[in-house]
Amino acid sequence: MLVVVAAALAIGLLMAAVPAHAQQVPKGPWVDEVSFFVEQDQAKAIDMLLKGDMHVYFRDLRDRELFRRVKESPDLWYVYSYGLYYELTFNPVGPEFPATGKLNPFSVPRIREAMNYLIDRNYIASEIMGGMAVPRFTALTPAFPDYARYADTIKQIEKEYAYNFEKARQIIAEEMRKLGAELRDGKWYYKGEPVTLIFLIRTEDQRKQIGDYVASQLEKLGFTVDRQYKTSREASPIWLMGNPADGKWHLYTGGWIATAIDRNEGGTNFGYFYTPRGAPVPLWQAYKPDPEFDKVAGKLWNNEFSTIQERDELVRKALWLSMKDSVRVWLVHQIAPWPARKDVSLTYDLAGGFSGARLWPYTIRFVDKVGGSIKIASSDLLVDPVNPVAGSNWIYDLFFVRATSDPALMPDPYTGLYWPNRIKSAEVYVTFGNPVGATLDWVTLRFVPEIRVPEDAWYGWDAEKQEIVTAPPGTTAKAKTVVYFEDDLFKRKFHDGSTFSLADIVYSFILNFDRADPKSPLYDESYVPVFEAFRAVFKGLRIVSKDPLVIEVYSDRIYLDAEWIAYEAASWFFTDYTYGPGPWHVVAVGALAEEAGELTFSADKAQQIKGAEWMNLLAGPSLPILAKHLDRAIQQQYIPYEKVMSKYVTKEEAVRRYQNLKNWYQSKGHFLVGNGPFYVERVDPTAKVVVLKAFREFPDPADKWARFSKPNIPEVKFAQVPSAVEQGFPAELRLSVTFEGKPYRTADIAYIKYILSSPAGTSVGFAEPVTDGVWRIVLKPEETYTMSVGTATIEAIVVSKLVGVPVSTTASLNVLSFKDAVLSEIAKAKADADSKIAGLRSSVDNLNTQLREINSAIQGVQGSVSLATGLGAVAIVLALVSIGLALARGRRAPAK
Numbered sequence: 018m019l020v021v022v023a024a025a026l027a028i029g030l031l032m033a034a035v036p037a038h039a040q041q042v043p044k045g046p047w048v049d050e051v052s053f054f055v056e057q058d059q060a061k062a063i064d065m066l067l068k069g070d071m072h073v074y075f076r077d078l079r080d081r082e083l084f085r086r087v088k089e090s091p092d093l094w095y096v097y098s099y100g101l102y103y104e105l106t107f108n109p110v111g112p113e114f115p116a117t118g119k120l121n122p123f124s125v126p127r128i129r130e131a132m133n134y135l136i137d138r139n140y141i142a143s144e145i146m147g148g149m150a151v152p153r154f155t156a157l158t159p160a161f162p163d164y165a166r167y168a169d170t171i172k173q174i175e176k177e178y179a180y181n182f183e184k185a186r187q188i189i190a191e192e193m194r195k196l197g198a199e200l201r202d203g204k205w206y207y208k209g210e211p212v213t214l215i216f217l218i219r220t221e222d223q224r225k226q227i228g229d230y231v232a233s234q235l236e237k238l239g240f241t242v243d244r245q246y247k248t249s250r251e252a253s254p255i256w257l258m259g260n261p262a263d264g265k266w267h268l269y270t271g272g273w274i275a276t277a278i279d280r281n282e283g284g285t286n287f288g289y290f291y292t293p294r295g296a297p298v299p300l301w302q303a304y305k306p307d308p309e310f311d312k313v314a315g316k317l318w319n320n321e322f323s324t325i326q327e328r329d330e331l332v333r334k335a336l337w338l339s340m341k342d343s344v345r346v347w348l349v350h351q352i353a354p355w356p357a358r359k360d361v362s363l364t365y366d367l368a369g370g371f372s373g374a375r376l377w378p379y380t381i382r383f384v385d386k387v388g389g390s391i392k393i394a395s396s397d398l399l400v401d402p403v404n405p406v407a408g409s410n411w412i413y414d415l416f417f418v419r420a421t422s423d424p425a426l427m428p429d430p431y432t433g434l435y436w437p438n439r440i441k442s443a444e445v446y447v448t449f450g451n452p453v454g455a456t457l458d459w460v461t462l463r464f465v466p467e468i469r470v471p472e473d474a475w476y477g478w479d480a481e482k483q484e485i486v487t488a489p490p491g492t493t494a495k496a497k498t499v500v501y502f503e504d505d506l507f508k509r510k511f512h513d514g515s516t517f518s519l520a521d522i523v524y525s526f527i528l529n530f531d532r533a534d535p536k537s538p539l540y541d542e543s544y545v546p547v548f549e550a551f552r553a554v555f556k557g558l559r560i561v562s563k564d565p566l567v568i569e570v571y572s573d574r575i576y577l578d579a580e581w582i583a584y585e586a587a588s589w590f591f592t593d594y595t596y597g598p599g600p601w602h603v604v605a606v607g608a609l610a611e612e613a614g615e616l617t618f619s620a621d622k623a624q625q626i627k628g629a630e631w632m633n634l635l636a637g638p639s640l641p642i643l644a645k646h647l648d649r650a651i652q653q654q655y656i657p658y659e660k661v662m663s664k665y666v667t668k669e670e671a672v673r674r675y676q677n678l679k680n681w682y683q684s685k686g687h688f689l690v691g692n693g694p695f696y697v698e699r700v701d702p703t704a705k706v707v708v709l710k711a712f713r714e715f716p717d718p719a720d721k722w723a724r725f726s727k728p729n730i731p732e733v734k735f736a737q738v739p740s741a742v743e744q745g746f747p748a749e750l751r752l753s754v755t756f757e758g759k760p761y762r763t764a765d766i767a768y769i770k771y772i773l774s775s776p777a778g779t780s781v782g783f784a785e786p787v788t789d790g791v792w793r794i795v796l797k798p799e800e801t802y803t804m805s806v807g808t809a810t811i812e813a814i815v816v817s818k819l820v821g822v823p824v825s826t827t828a829s830l831n832v833l834s835f836k837d838a839v840l841s842e843i844a845k846a847k848a849d850a851d852s853k854i855a856g857l858r859s860s861v862d863n864l865n866t867q868l869r870e871i872n873s874a875i876q877g878v879q880g881s882v883s884l885a886t887g888l889g890a891v892a893i894v895l896a897l898v899s900i901g902l903a904l905a906r907g908r909r910a911p912a913k
Contacts, residue, residue, distance in 0.1 A: 040387050045715035046694045047382030048391050053417055055705040056394040057221055059083055063356065066093055071392040072361045073381075075372040075416060077101060077353030079222050081147045087356045094359050099160030099822055100275035100368030101351040102153055103224060105132065105231065106256065107268050107344050110303055112196055114264025120196060120207040122214070122240075123267055126307070128192050129343035133178040134185035135234050142349045145226045150349040154178055155336055156286040158275060159350045161368070162433075163283040163332070165814045165823040169772055169781045170333045174340060186238055205239045213241040217256055217269040220246045221396050224270040227348065231270075249397050249411070258401075258620040258631075261303045271345065274412050276373030277366060278433030278821035281576060283332040288318035290345055294550045297407060297543035297619055310338040319554050320575040323450045328577075360384055361391065364725045366430040367822050372412055375428050378420035378694050378709075379722045387719075398705045402633030403689060404607060405599040406528070407544070407619035417707050421512070421691035423715075425502075425587040426580075431728040433821045435584040439506060443583035444499040447575065451495060455579035456818070462579040468494045470571045474557030478530035480537040483660045485527070494556040494571035498586035502566040510714045511600050512696040513681035515674045519563055520665035524601035525590045526558065527658050528608075538612040543621035558590065601666075602650075602674035603690050605657040607632055609646040616642055634688040636702040643688050644679075651675045729756050729819045731766070735828040736791075742809070744835040745802040750828070752784060752792040752813055760790025767816040773800065775809035775832065784813060806834045 053075075056062045063083050065071045067090060077098065078084045087093050111124025122128050138152035154175050157164045164171065190200065198207045205212040214235060218228030225246065232242040245266075247255075256269045279285070289295040292314050293302050306314065313335045315321075322328045355370040357363070363381035366374035372395065383389050395416070401409035403418055426435040437443075437459050444461045447453045448468055455462035470476075470492040477486040509517045531537045533548035556571035570586035610616035616632040616639055617623040623631040633639040649655070654668040655675075666674075682688055689697050694717075695709040737751035752769065754761040769784035771794050780800050784792040794813065809832050814825040 042718045042720050043387060043711075043713070044718060045711045045713050046378060047380070047387055047719045049388045049711050050390040050698075051378075051381070051417075051420070051695065051709040052390065052392050053398055053707040053709075054392070054394055055396065055398050057396045062394050063087065065394065066356060066358055069358065071394050073357040073363065073371055073391065073393045074355065075370075075393050075395040077351065077355055077370055079146070079149070081149065084149075084354050087354065092359055093356050095354045095356045096365045096370065098353045098355060098365065098367060098370035098373070099350075100158065100278075100366070100370070100373060101353045102158065102273055103227060103348045103351075104153075104271045104273070105136075105268055105346040105348065106271040106300075107132075107346075108256075108261045108266055108300075108303075109305065109344055110261045110264075115262045116260075117264040119264050120198065120212055121264070121267060122189070122193060122196065122198075122212065125192050125196070126342055128189050129346065130341055131185045131188040131192075132346045133340065133343060134181040134188070135238075136231065136346065136348065137180040138348055139180070141227055141230065145223050145230065146349055146351065149353070150351045153347040153350040154340075155347060156290055156339055156345075157282050157336070158279070158368075160822045161275070161278060161282050162280050162816060162821055162823065165770060165816050166329070167283065167332055167336065168770070168812075168814060169779055170336055172772065172774065172779060174336060178340060182234075182237075189238055200239055203239050204241065211241040212239075213243055214267040215243045215245060215265065217252045217266050218244055218246050219252060219270045219272065220248055222272070224272060228270045231268075249413070250400055253400060253411075257298055257300060258624070260299045260624065274369050274373055276369035276412065276415070277375065277428045278368050278431065280433040280578060280821060281581065283328070283335070284317045284320055284576075287314040287335045287339055288550070291339060291342055292318075293546040294318055296410075297541065297547055298621055299543070299624070302543060302546065302621070304344060306342055306344075307338065310335070310342055313338060315550075318550060319573065321573075322575075323452070325452045325577075328452070364430055364722065367728055367730075367820060368433075369412075372416040374430055375419060375424070376430055376722050376725060377416070379717075379719070380725065382719070398707060399636070399700070399702055401620075402631045402637070402639070403635045404618055404632040405604060405634075406532075406607070406632075407541070408632070408634075417697070417709060418689070418691075419693070420695040420709055421689060421693045421697060423691070423693045425500075426584045427722070430725055431820045431822075432818075434578060435580045439503055440587055441501045441503060443501065443587070445579040445582050446497040446499075447579075447582075448495050451575045452577060453575060453579055453582070454577065457580055460579050460583050468497045468571065470494055470557040471559055471569075474559040474569070474571060475526060476557050477552075478527050478534070480531055480534035483658060485661055488557045488571075492556055492571075495573045495575050496571070496582050498570045498572070498583050499561070500568050500570065500583065500587045502568075502587075504565045505716070506566055507564060509692060509716060511677075511690050511692050512712060513600075513677040513690045515600060515602065515677045515690075517600075517692065518665065519560075519566070520662060521599070521601045522566075522590050523662060523665050524604065524657065525599060527661065528604065529590065531658075532618075539608055539618075541617070541619050541622045542625075543619055555589070600674070600678075600690050600692075601657070601662075602671065602678055603634070603688060605655070606643055606647050606650055606675075606678070606688070607634075608657060609650060609655070610639075610642050613646070635697065635700050636687065640682075640687065644682060647675060647679055647682070651679070728822075729761075729765070729817065730822060731756060731761050731815045731817050731820075731824050733813060733815045733824055733826045735813070735826060738828050738830070741831045741833050742796065742801055742804070743833045744804060744806070745798050747798055748796040748801060748830075750794040750796075750811065751787075752794065752826075754790055754792060754815055760788075761817070762789050765818050767818050769816070770814045772812045772814070773804070773809065774812070775805040776807070777803055777805040801832075802835065804832045806832050808832070 062074050063086055087095050107123040107129050109124055111121035114121055142150045142152050155171055193205060198205050198212055216232055218225055232244050235242050255265050291306050292311055293304050295301045313331055317331050360383055362384050364374055364376040365371050395413055397413040400411040400413050403409050403414055425439045427438045428435055442459050446463050446465050449464050449466055470488045472488055472490055474488045475485050476488040479486055507518055532539050532541050532544050534540055554572050554574035559569040561567040561569055576582050614626055614629055617629050618632055620631045623629045630638055651672055654672055656662050656671050687700055694712055694715045696712050698710040699708040732755045734753050736753040739748050742748045763786040769792050771782055773780045784794045787793050809830045810827055812825050812827045814823050816823045
């Protein structure tokens with residue numbers, strides 16, 4: 018699959034270059050304003066780009082003809098991303114829906130598993146996606162690091178679950194009969210009624226054609242399919258926020274975008290996509306994985322392993338168990354182009370393209386000027402309510418919300434590691450036996466025999482006593498992280514003019530526990546699985562210094578990268594990755610509204626409370642409710658969790674914050690307050706428009722992240738492949754690895770893995786460096802001996818240290834049998850002997866000719882020739898004979 022990445026790179030990565038001439042660098046973003054609007058018609062969007070009516074399209078292109086127009090235009094540029102993928106999401110409730118009594122075949126894991134056989138992923142990738150995608154079978158993304166690590170297991174899965182319509186028919190029919198259904202005249206019936214599957218099919222992209230294809234396959238099996246075509250906005254309340262037990266849907270055409278390179282997919286994706294740990298929404302809470310699978314997924318989720326080999330074993334087991342579960346059936350992984358005008362430059366993410374890049378707000382600019390207004394279109398906007406606790410996680414909302422926030426650490430758009438943003442450095446201490454490494458110099462990694470959590474460290478929260486709970490005696494942890502924040506952290510301003518303080522961190526800590534405590538009015542049952550996963554690994558927080566802020570975080574969660582451990586430590590309470598540091602006074606007003614039963618942070622709790630609305634800080638009926646409770650907070654000089662929070666904020670400070678928020682609401686008409694490089698100036702929910710303005714009190718210059726301009730993705734090809742590989746004999750292949758035509762440094766490559774596949778099986782190994790840009794693969798005799806005669810394939814996967822996207826290339830090998838190989842070697846030896854014999858005969862013939870000529874010369878010498886002359890001629894003859902014999906025997910003539 019990764020070969021498509023290499024092929025895409027061959028087309029070329031075009032980046033708009035910022036001119037070298039000096040320009041004044043402003044505080045905050047380069048531009049003054051960014052306007053977002055919706056344009057679902059991609060052809061119209063390209064026309065607008067060409068005409069200059071907009072500057073960037075925050076949507077990947079799906080049409081080959083439109084992409085051709087982009088490539089041919091002198092005014093446009095494009096990049097590729099590798100984090101978009103499609104799948105089928107199944108409703109797991111059943112066998113009957115409690116609300117309707119209708120049958121749900123997809124409540125049976127074996128029927129869901131059989132759907133893998135029913136779907137021809139190659140057809141979807143080549144015909145529906147137009148070749149701009151590759152088949153995908155598992156939860157691991159083909160363009161991310163863990164796929165390369167487990168590629169051999171995934172290839173076995175791809176072989177096992179290859180398209181097989183008849184096998185799918187047989188399995189599904191067997192399970193349907195067990196459910197009590199019967200097949201009459203080619204149609205399935207249950208309790209006398211046709212088995213009708215409600216299929217939610219998205220319409221904005223190729224998922225419409227994918228949905229129609231899958232529906233047709235199901236109809237061939239005898240199901241009646243109710244094809245309900247819907248946009249994201251129409252489908253979300255049903256499949257995502259609705260109660261799956263209501264029976265309003267059976268399957269849905271899901272689509273996802275990874276907005277950053279995920280270096281730990283094997284650790285998180287199984288827990289996220291298959292278990293209730295994934296999300297506090299009704300569908301996820303309905304997941305009931307097999308106990309063994311849940312245990313494996315939980316261990317990976319919490320990084321409960323002590324060696325890489327143990328992790329490998331868990332991931333390989335999870336891969337197979339996830340196929341048995343199949344609440345999701347993965348379909349294709351896209352190679353997605355993103356277009357923009359050449360007069361605009363911005364950083365993109367190798368996973369999420371333009372819209373998924375955390376750095377786009379910090380780097381977007383016109384190439385020839387500072388300031389100005391940028392227009393960006395997307396296929397949707399304002400999909401779900403926005404709030405900083407449990408609001409929308411749609412990328413169509415996140416890309417503008419993230420511009421209003423500023424995280425403690427910034428994800429590298431090319432590697433998935435993290436860089437300091439609001440911290441100076443970190444020290445990570447890990448107990449011996451944990452497989453952790455550090456790549457970047459801002460983090461220091463040390464291994465220690467034991468980590469004891471201090472008894473004064475904050476461990477939890479007692480909602481009844483309204484007290485922080487400290488760590489029990491004897492508490493230990495696997496990791497301790499000391500985070501050193503910037504010296505001027507508490508001088509930073511929120512958009513409403515309030516100053517960031519330690520109270521924001523303390524409030525975030527308390528709220529994290531309070532929402533999971535049944536004794537709290539903010540208790541949210543849907544949040545409990547997420548909290549329990551957190552509680553299982555969080556061991557304590559200790560504030561070492563208040564100004565400058567230094568904290569210690571104790572945890573049992575171990576990542577392979579120390580940078581990730583430090584990121585989590587700095588982000589658990591300082592910042593939420595999605596929204597940035599939540600100002601306590603904004604969240605507290607929302608909490609008052611939830612306590613009153615009028616609004617809720619989560620969608621799930623809103624469904625449980627009659628008349629409650631899912632809280633939206635930007636628009637809708639939430640706004641007057643929030644305004645009412647804001648006035649109440651001002652009047653009461655309200656300090657949330659006052660017993661603790663009063664140590665960090667006075668009543669006067671609280672009122673000042675609330676008044677700032679009120680002024681903000683009266684000026685902007687919404688309650689979304691952050692501290693990022695942009696703030697929301699205007700929202701029009703009807704027209705689907707969001708306007709961002711530059712926040713000029715932002716502390717950093719606009720060029721802080723300018724170094725992220727182009728990823729060094731390797732270009733790889735086989736430079737030398739033997740004409741035939743012989744069973745039982747060694748073979749060598751050579752690889753060329755370059756970037757922009759220049760040799761790729763050996764020091765910048767993590768490893769190159771090869772996978773050798775033939776009908777007899779698969780073997781895995783690693784290439785060896787020869788010099789910069791040249792690697793060799795040596796196939797040992799024991800490897801070639803077990804290969805099947807005929808054609809084999811070898812895939813080389815290059816994993817760079819500079820980018821997180823593996824690339825690959827493949828070659829075909831002609832495999833000769835051991836017998837044929839021996840005969841081939843005999844034939845080679847015979848041919849060599851024949852050649853030598855022919856050469857010997859030629860030498861003898863030449864010698865005979867020379868002797869005849871000399872003999873004639875001797876016979877021509879008469880009596881006038883002296884005896885000395887005759888003896889000289891004889892000496893010449895003997896010398897020539899000696900030379901000739903030496904040549905005939907294949908030896909060098911002796912030196913004189």
